[in-house]
Amino acid sequence: MPIIMDSKWFSVLNKSTPSIMFRFLLLCCLVAAWCLGAGASICSAQQGEQTAELPDKISGTESPPQVQSYSITIKGNSSIKEKDLRKAAAGELLMFEQRAYRKADIDDAAFQMRSAYLQAGYAFALVDYTYEKKGDHIEVIFDIQEGPRVIVENIVFQGNRNIAADKLLSFFGEPAKTWGRKQQTIFVESAVRDGINMIRDHYRGEGFIDVVVKNPDLSFNENRSGVTITIAIEEGPQYIISDVQLQGDLLPGLAPGLDKIKNELTGKPYYVRRKLFLRTSLEDAYDAVGYAEANVAIEVIQQDEPGRIILDAVITSGTQVRIADVVISGNDSTKESFIKDRLQLKPGDIYTRGKKMESFRKLYDSGLFAKISMELSGPREDGSRILEVEVEELPTREYFVEPGWGSYEQLRLRAGAFEKNLFGIGKNGRIDGLVSMKGETISLSYTDPWLLQTAISMNVPLYFESRDEPSYTSDEAALSVLFSRKFSKNLTLSTGYQYKMTQLSNLADDSVLQKEEEDYNKGTVGIQAIWDSRDDIFYPAAGLRLASSFDISLPALGSEIEFGRITLGCRYFIQLPQEYILGLRATTGLIIPLGDQSFIPISERFFNGGDNTVRSYQHSELGPKDENNEPTGGLGYNVFSIELRKRFYKNFATTLYVDAGNVSPNKSLLANDFMPYASGSDLLDDTLNDFFSEFRFGIGIGFQYLLPVGPIRIDVAYNPDPAEIWNEDNWAFHFSLGMAF
Structure with a gap:
């Protein structure tokens, strides 16, 4: 109370x-x-207000039924498919489902559907809807009135005395087209607005800074299927820079450079960014000779003659800054010498912003630092300054365990450790091991990313491997010294030397192309070039990857066998409409026996077939086989593939593909009854004669689930013409990680 x-x-x-x-x-x-x-x-x-608002909650013992289901119906659409309208409003419809079926989300969905119609040229399209609750069910009906698709019949400009209409028309780009007997431009209001904004910017860039481009006048024909767009323009005067005047601290040594800056602007149309260009150019000129704190004030002076202006720049140079010393802090793991080597500013140097930015770039490129700051201390008695560099280091050690699966290796496990700041000087060290159902590998590597402070990186890997192949078992140990340099964003060149010791076992007694010792040592030098412009290394949608390599093994290099090897590869990806991707692949290789070499050990030959080559075959099973039905490999091979890819739901994707490939020699082995060759030249002749013969094909479908480290992939492939003589199968199934190419 x-x-x-x-x-x-x-x-x-x-x-x-x-x-x-x-x-x-x-x-x-x-x-x-x-x-x-x-x-x-x-x-x-x-409490009384709550009671008044919710009388149904206290008037009886039963609550109203909760929403259990909903339906969405779209009617009235004939020009745009229902699935495309749902896609246009996918986000809003998802929020409708997740946020308790709010009517506001349906309102947003209707807006997105109408936007889709406007972008398709249906300027008068209307999207209405009804939202009705029936018990525990919500029914939503979108009612669409499409109206006609509007074609731009003409664009008329008024008042454009200085810029031709053809030039102005080009700013409307090429909006969506409708194709019939002739090409026609559909009317999209947002495209018209964008074109007007670009016209305005172009005028200002030509010195018409007072230009007014009025809103377009739209005149539709009687049935509203065509429109004439009239755009009125008030150009105003064109402003020209008649002179650039420099005052203040003018350094005699900079006179040629300052005159060049003046000449670049004099007589040019004036717009606001010209002031910024002049200021930046003058500050950069003074910065290059050590006046990093130079200040430039610019005034625009209008002359009596209309449209003529003078840019008046007053320069205050400040004092020339020289570095007395460099002080490093924050480097707990990284040696001070490593940081100083990458700084472009040394004690005694003149300080410039350009050198400072280059120092930032080189330090961040090392990948060792999360944050870097560089500040100058106050001036000392002699005017010099101390450069204070503070860094925040990133973690440098990484441990990894990577389970996996391969179509041939089956279950596999890789584990290891990686250190990218060995000894505190930015060198890399790595150790890892791989165990699978077909073998074991352990490897160690040391990498110097900046050999002798150059852009060349050096990698020294050492590995031991034991592996079971369909036709043999190999035990290998190899040491390499490899050098590489990235010449551009896309181009990388590599070269190096490798010494490898190989022991072969489980070979058939009459293994084709194999004779003499089963153990050998090989010394090889090689060179490789890679051009890679793909937009993604795991699931590319566009771009090109070209790879070529040549290596040679000779006695002078410590090799017991003599031969050369050439490989070429191309992968090309094209983005198609509707998010389809076309992938093309061509790979070829040739081994050339040298000297008295009349055979090539089986572990050095090319094999074909498997989840990454011709997918209608199991691993290495394509091509000639011996009496035990084991693949023999060859001195030449080819793989060609065409693949259509499509991501159809979130991270799920599918592919349709055709693979073709071969191994050479092939027919000649049959003709010679698999007899060993007497000379390397005979072996090479048969390889070249058979190089483009006996192609085998694979036609299939694949499914992928895309992960950040590459897709999980399933492929099923059909062999349309299995060779009975090699006991080939009609079908092959693969489960693996990564795309085929």
Whole structure:
């Protein structure tokens, strides 16, 4: 109950309380009681309001049914498919489902559908909807009135005295087209607005800084299927830079450079960015000779002649900054010498912003630092400054365990450790091991990313491998010294030397093309060039990758066998409409026996077939086989593939593909009854004669789930013409990681 106080209460207090203190205490108690009563009244009022708002929640014992289902229907659309309209509003429809079926999300979805119509040229399209709740079901119906598709019949410019209409038309680009007997431009209001903005920018870039490009006048024909767009332009005067005046601290040594800057601007149309260009050019010129704190103030002076202006620049050079010393901090793991080697500013150097930015680039390129700051201390007595460099280091050590699966190796596990700042000087060290159902590998490597402070990187890998192949088992140990340099964003060249010791076992006694010792040592030098412009290394949608390599093994290099090897490869990806991707692949290789070499060990030959080559075959199973039905390999091979890719749902993708490939020699082996060759020249002749013969094909479908480290892939491929003589299968199934190419 609320407590009510009126004047009678206060009169009672005044008559009956002899003490002022007592009256004060009693008054405080009454005020507190009133506050409590008022609070209770407010709570009662709020409760009453809730009761008034939700009478159905207290009027009975049963709650209304919760929404269990919903339906969305789209009607009235004939020009745009329902799936495309749902795609246009996919985000809003998803939020509708996730946020308790809010009507506001349906309103947003209708807006997105109408936007899709506007982008397709249906300028009068309307998208209405009904939202009705029936028990535990919500029914949404989108009602579409498409209207006609509007074609731009003409664009007329008015007032353009200085810039031709053809030039202005070019700023409307090439919006979506409708194709019939002739090419026609559809009307898209947003494209018209963009074109007008570009016209305005172009005028200002030509010096018409007061230009006014008015909103377009749209004149539709009788059935509203065509429109004429009229754009009125008030050009105003063209502003030209008649002179550039330099004042202040003018250094005689900079005179030629300053004159060049003036000449680049004099006589050119004026717009606001010209001021920025002049300021930046002057500051850079002074910075290059050590005046890093130079300041340039520019004033635009209008002359009496309309449209003629002067740029007046006042230069304050400040003092020339020279580095007295460099102080490094924050480097807990990285040696100070490593950081100083990458700084372009040394004690005694003149300080410039250009050298500072280059120092930033080189330090960040090392990949060792999360944050870098460079500041100059206050001037010393001689005017020199101390460069204070503070770094924040990134973690440099990484441990990894990578389980995997290969179509041939089956279950496999890779584990190891990587350190990218060995000894605190930015060198890389790596150790890893791989175990699979077909073998084991352990490798160690040391990498110097900047050999002798150059752009050349050096890698020294050492590995030991034991592996079971279909036709043999090999045990290898190899040491390499490899050098590479990135010449551009896309081009990398590599060269190096490798010494490898190989032991072969489980060979058939009459293995084709193999004789003499089963163990050999090989010394090889080689060179490789790679051009890679793909937009993604795991699942590219566009770009080109070209690879070529040549290596040679000779006795002078410590080799017991003599031959050369050439490989060429091309992968090309084209983005098609509707998010389809076309992938093309061509790979070829040739081994050339040298000297008295009349055979090539089986572990050095080319093999074909498998999840990454011709997918209608199991690993290395394509091509000639011996009496034990084991693949023999060859001195030449080819692989060609065409693949259509499509991501159809989130991270799920599918591919349709055709592979073709061969191994050479092939027919000649049959003609010679698999007899060993007497000379390397005969072996090479047969290889070249058969190089483009006996191609085998694979036609298939694949499914992928895309992960950040590459896709999980399933391929099923059909062999349309299996060779009975080699006991080939009609079908092959592969489960592996990564794309085929």
